[in-house]
Amino acid sequence: MTTAKKAGERLIKKYPNRRLYDTQTSSYITLADVKQLVLGNEDFIVIDAKTEEDLTRSILLQIILEEESNGEPMFSSSALSQIIRYYGHTMQGMMGSYLEKNIQVFIDIQNKLAENSKGLMEEKSFSPEMWTQFMSVQGPMMQGMMSNYIEQSKSLFIQMQEQMQSQSKNMFGTFPFPGMPGVKVAEASKL
Numbered sequence: 001m002t003t004a005k006k007a008g009e010r011l012i013k014k015y016p017n018r019r020l021y022d023t024q025t026s027s028y029i030t031l032a033d034v035k036q037l038v039l040g041n042e043d044f045i046v047i048d049a050k051t052e053e054d055l056t057r058s059i060l061l062q063i064i065l066e067e068e069s070n071g072e073p074m075f076s077s078s079a080l081s082q083i084i085r086y087y088g089h090t091m092q093g094m095m096g097s098y099l100e101k102n103i104q105v106f107i108d109i110q111n112k113l114a115e116n117s118k119g120l121m122e123e124k125s126f127s128p129e130m131w132t133q134f135m136s137v138q139g140p141m142m143q144g145m146m147s148n149y150i151e152q153s154k155s156l157f158i159q160m161q162e163q164m165q166s167q168s169k170n171m172f173g174t175f176p177f178p179g180m181p182g183v184k185v186a187e188a189s190k191l
Contacts, residue, residue, distance in 0.1 A: 010037065010044035014055050020046065035063050102153065 011023040012034065022029045037044050038060070046055045068075060075083075086095040 008043060010042055012044055012046045012059075013049040014046055014059070015049045020059075021049070031059070031063055031066060034059055038063070098153075098157065102150075105149065 013021045020029050046059045
């Protein structure tokens, strides 16, 4: 699948020799350089130089793999296993949306805290080091807030699943599907 470059988006080409070429700087770059683009909130797209296939997600996944392999991982083996189990599952699209929305909520909370802290820090925004200090002091409170949010989110997700099951039973309950609760085979044969 080829993807057109959006205006203002930095174009990076990946060549067959696995090298990444930044067309803006006219130089070869590394995954570490691409990570810096991400950290700098720069919009970019990575395409295959030959086929023009969009490889952005693939490159981002490589960066995540490197980050998970070095230092302290963000995801436990159990969490990764659960994510893998959702691939090909009927709930895959829903799970992706759910994770994305939860990450966005976390980002919104972080941005709000940074915005509220500007007056305290002489109009400077929080650096990663300042976030580390802040979280070491406020960590338990933040974890409590996030735990409450996750519990509420979990409850809503379970409630939504129950509603979907109930609606499915109501919608398909009149059809004579073998094994469906409430429909006897003898009654189904009369239909």
